[in-house]
Amino acid sequence: MPNSQTGREKVLAYIEENNVQLTDLASMYGYSKQDFTNYLKGSLQNTPMAHKIILRIISDFKIR
Structure with missing residues (x-):
């Protein structure tokens, strides 16, 4: 499986630049905040x- 570090960094930058709360994003995609945080920043990266x-967020928000 390819490394998704670049995509993850872009998603995290988008979240910060647009003041999106991880809780809100997790809710939108149907995940708990803890799981979502682990997928983006933690042990489940x-x-x-x-x-x-990560691919779904990049696609949905047109992050380039």
Whole structure:
């Protein structure tokens, strides 16, 4: 599975620049805040589910 570090960094930058709360984003995608945080920043970063979530956020918000 390819590394998604660049995509993750872009998603986190978008979240910060647009004052989006991780809780709100987690709710929007149907995840708990803890799981969502682990997918983006923590122990679950390099899992297939994390890659799927990052790709979905990039696609939904047109992050480039």
